[in-house]
Amino acid sequence: MSEIEFFLNNWPNLTLMAKHQGKVIGCIISKVEPHKHARIRGYIGMLAVDNEYRGRGIAKELISQSVDAMIDAYRCDEIILETEVVNKAALRLYENFGFLRVKRLFRYYLNKHDAFRLILPVTEKSSVRSTFLPPLEDAPESKY
Amino acid sequence: MDVGQQLSRLNIRDYEDITSEFFAITSAIEYGSIVKSKQFKLLEGTHALEVLNPKLDTALLEPGILHPVVETLDQAAWVMVRLLGSVCAWLENNSLSVSVLSCYFVEQLIQRKPVTGELVERCVAPFVKGVISFVSSVLKLGVAGVIYEEEDLNTQTMDLDFSVCDGEQTVLELRNAVTWVRSQPESRPQQLCVDLLSLVEHSLHICEITQVSVELYETSPQSVSSVSFADSALETLARLAEPETVAFAAALPEVACFSANVQKTLNNRSPPKPLAHSDFASSLENFTKLFTDFQFMLNVLAVRDSVELYEFLNLFMTRRQFTTDPDEILGNHVVVRALMQLFLIRDDRSILGSRRWNISTLLMDVFSKISFQNSRLQSSTDDELRNGLEKMIIQIEPAFYNFLTCISQNPSRQRQFVNKELIIWDSIQVEAENFELESHAKLHDTFANSELPVMPVSSFVYYLKLTKMAELLFKSIELCLFKDCRELHLGYWLLANQLDYLVQHIKRLLDINQLRQTQLAAFSKKIKKAKGDKKAKLREEYEIKKQSLPQLQKMELYFNMLLTKYQIHKSLAENRATVLRMLGKQGFMDLPKLCKASEETLYNLQFKSFQSIGVPQLPSFKEYKEMMKQEKWLASQLSPEANASYQKGVLKQKSDEINANIRRLEALVAKMQFPQFISERLIQDTKLLKKANVACLLTFSQALKVADLPKSHVAVVFEKYDHHLYYPNIKVAAK
Known part of the structure; x- marks a missing residue:
């Protein structure tokens, strides 16, 4: 089973597709889980847009809808993702939504380059260290 | 299919x-x-x-077709060059299965299977065994828990035992191989083979350093005779890196002895992956870095006291190699990073295997020099106080140990280590203050003509906490976590704010130092006045305490050096913030267009690490906005030209102060009489600070030139190459 299938199976409402004349031209997959029993964390696992359809705001729309869904349906405290330091286009795209670089990850993708962990803060909880947050009440444990 | x-x-x-x-x-x-x-x-x-x-x-996987026949020295050299490239690919964090183990000869010899042919047996096999032995020793470093699996080094061995090639026997075989190759008719590949065999032999000695035990502060790198191989290795590497040799190596005839077969036939936990190897020039760079960094590491043997050791460890940690790739941050070689920690701190907690120095005694020595020397708490015999102090030291040790382990981490992990250390120092500070306030009644250790308690423990803890707070911001800048003008402004603004606390606190440490020196000077008067037993007791106490005078004087100089250094950083950060604010008028400080978070939430997340810190408290977002409002109001009171002229004046004045402080810093570094490898690096750092100071004024002029253009017509670029780690050049130009 691929990671995509894993995401799709567990958070079907967070897998969004962009279609043109019946053809899938873009996709974003995300998940939401409790993080360290202290906050609800959304995670964007993958975003892809068909080469032919790039530069038309499809990725922006997919991110926007996915972020809104994670906030509205799951009450996320923060949304995170990782992207390669050299992937300037992806960085620009996410950072335009307010995502901040909170950590640099050394050779994250098992090659020469590092990655940035980006976080979009949603609630106050995202700016407090987990150690200092009260445990989540009625938080669903990670089922997977 | x-x-x-x-x-x-x-x-x-x-x-x-x-x-x-x-x-x-x-x-x-x-x-x-x-x-x-x-x-x-x-x-x-x-x-x-x-x-x-x-x-x-x-x-x-399609089975690779192998024809591992080596009949000429040309072919032997090709195999060795390629295998060296595989080793480097592994050191660059590729798995062994796609790098070293992709070589037929490695696969055979590691499984004790035969390889045939005279050239193979006499030349290639010893080289391959040398590689296996080198990998084996590096694997031991990798699994020792000081660096990170799959981040710094991949230690998955496909269940093969790399220790099959005994070190001494392999060295002997390598030397015999050199002799044999030398006996062959003189040719170009002959010298190449000899150099490659020698290089591998030298590499085998690197990890042996962890077996060397020395007395801290009493040795020098030269006195450890077994390390001269590094010089020989660098000579060999310089010869190999000559352009004609590199070109010759690139034209060698290939041998079909590398394949992905082991991925299919041996225990493999990964999906199929293409083979990885570095080209010859990159391999030589990698090994040159390994030996150069190794030699720098050995300077730890030449430090003479804990101040020098502390400075050296900080220099080792922040040592970087300039690279033209703006997205790359090159720290020390991964092997040297792992070695450094295992060489420095031994299993028995001793430092360099010393009989006298271990983590606890080193900590006590640093503590003593910073603020504890000749304090009343130090000489107190009260059991309750001594127990309390012991408890405090036990709490401080993990934070100190964190620093000692941080130095070996990759640049990204270093920041995470500092971040972790901050919480520890913050909680210790609360405890330390409580302990010292409670013990004040018993000790009454106060500043002259004052009721203000000296509090040596809290002063030490607070000093380290403040340096770590600043370090976290410095490292955030270095790692490009502040992506644009708005965020970089925030970073420099908070940095200047925190450095102000640090500067004030170093002044306090200087006051403590002065107090102890004054107390020593006052002894002769006290002794003169005293009579009988009291006189003898005082004389005895003086004889003990006066031994610390040279140390106190050296620390006074050191604190002055630190004070000047941090004043420079504070002013540089302030100037940068001023210039970035100026760009704000054109919208460079605005939030991104589609931003889904408020500015306040972003501010709080950006400074998450400082949110829980008690003292100094993170300025609230409201306070930040108030500062920005005041700056805006100030600018609005003047015409754009008058405001530009005023800002320029402020920047120029601060820039002159920075230059004066840099000159002062250079003089203080000279006075400290550090060993050359420390003073050289410190002076090199001041040169880059000078450059950062000039660059800031230049950015201001560039910003002025484009002040009337809309944002879309202006480009702001951060340049890192050849600039100070913490002060990338901010280049402003019309598009």
């Missing part, structure tokens, strides 16, 4: 065919649905092997 074709490629003979049974059972599963056994988690399914999926099933 259909299933039948794929199965035929698997060459299955000894297994029972269950295909039809499998499909019969799985036909009950509805198409598109996922079924899950309770025995494993769904996430684990993502790591499972998908049989017959060419991207995941290594059994489907």
